[in-house]
Amino acid sequence: MSHMAEPSLDRTTVPALQRWKEEARRIVMTTAYDAVTARIADSVVDVILVGDSVGNVCLGFENTLPVSIAMMNHHLEAVARTGPRALLVADMPFLSFHLSPEETIRNAGGFLQRGADAVKLEGGAKRIEMVRALVDCEIPVMGHLGLTPQSVNVMGGFKVQGRKLDDASRLLEDAHRLQEAGCFALVLEGIPAELATRATETLTIPTIGIGAGPGCSGQVLVFHDVLSLTEGHRPKFVRAYLDGFQLLREALSRWATDVRSGTFPAAQESYRLPQEFADTIANWTPPSPT
Numbered sequence: 128m129s130h131m132a133e134p135s136l137d138r139t140t141v142p143a144l145q146r147w148k149e150e151a152r153r154i155v156m157t158t159a160y161d162a163v164t165a166r167i168a169d170s171v172v173d174v175i176l177v178g179d180s181v182g183n184v185c186l187g188f189e190n191t192l193p194v195s196i197a198m199m200n201h202h203l204e205a206v207a208r209t210g211p212r213a214l215l216v217a218d219m220p221f222l223s224f225h226l227s228p229e230e231t232i233r234n235a236g237g238f239l240q241r242g243a244d245a246v247k248l249e250g251g252a253k254r255i256e257m258v259r260a261l262v263d264c265e266i267p268v269m270g271h272l273g274l275t276p277q278s279v280n281v282m283g284g285f286k287v288q289g290r291k292l293d294d295a296s297r298l299l300e301d302a303h304r305l306q307e308a309g310c311f312a313l314v315l316e317g318i319p320a321e322l323a324t325r326a327t328e329t330l331t332i333p334t335i336g337i338g339a340g341p342g343c344s345g346q347v348l349v350f351h352d353v354l355s356l357t358e359g360h361r362p363k364f365v366r367a368y369l370d371g372f373q374l375l376r377e378a379l380s381r382w383a384t385d386v387r388s389g390t391f392p393a394a395q396e397s398y399r400l401p402q403e404f405a406d407t408i409a410n411w412t413p414p415s416p417t
């Protein structure tokens with residue numbers, strides 16, 4: 128195949144997202160952590176994020192801090208094997224982009240070698256050196272500002288950010304520094320709507336909001352939140368489109384009832400012996416013990 132081949136019309140690319148911002152076409156992004164969720168998501172959204180939220184959503188951790196590069200690689204590979212047409216973005220986990228440009232490049236480059244189209248990393252001014260290093264290696268970077276879950280200990284919990292004037296101004300400055308450093312898009316999480324709107328108006332790159340109001344270039348929600356697949360507290364910014372946990376539980380419970388009552392499996396869910404030796408088997412007796 129020629130290296131000059133155009134991507135199929137359907138495939139979302141990094142330049143396509145830039146164009147969509149100019150055309151005011153809204154970007155839809157969700158997470159996927161395995162082949163099942165990836166196939167469902169890919170039939171609907173423009174961007175799939177293998178988020179480090181896999182830690183708290185799927186792996187039972189309290190937050191994203193314990194998520195490692197090895198865990199991310201495992202989940203990214205499962206999603207990438209489905210060959211999504213959505214842009215596939217892999218999240219850089221805690222400590223995978225903090226220590227040195229070399230290690231950051233190796234970790235992010237490993238994601239691209241496993242099928243990601245781009246990486247996402249959290250943080251502002253302090254991460255500019257790493258963003259530049261990645262962009263220099265032709266690795267597209269999506270930034271992430273505001274309520275950055277990897278900073279949970281510094282923030283003192285998962286709290287809305289940018290509510291004070293100096294925090295809001297710093298966030299806008301960080302957004303512009305990330306754009307200058309080469310980020311192709313920015314996730315804005317957990318910030319007042321007016322702040323996200325101003326960032327979107329003044330940046331040339333698209334913004335993707337989560338708990339950041341309607342003024343962003345697109346929106347992202349965690350797959351399991353949209354479908355309410357997990358139990359527990361639901362943040363204000365989530366709109367659930369299915370009571371997934373309850374519906375799945377009810378269906379599973381109907382199956383369990385059928386097993387317990389002996390109505391599952393029925394004839395249509397069973398294999399049969401050929402008639403000519405079915406009777407022989409029905410009358411078979413165990414050999415006497417030797």
Ligand code: KIV
Binds near residue numbers: 176179314348
């Ligand atoms: O890890 C994740 O799921 C994220 C999104 C919520 C943006 O970073």
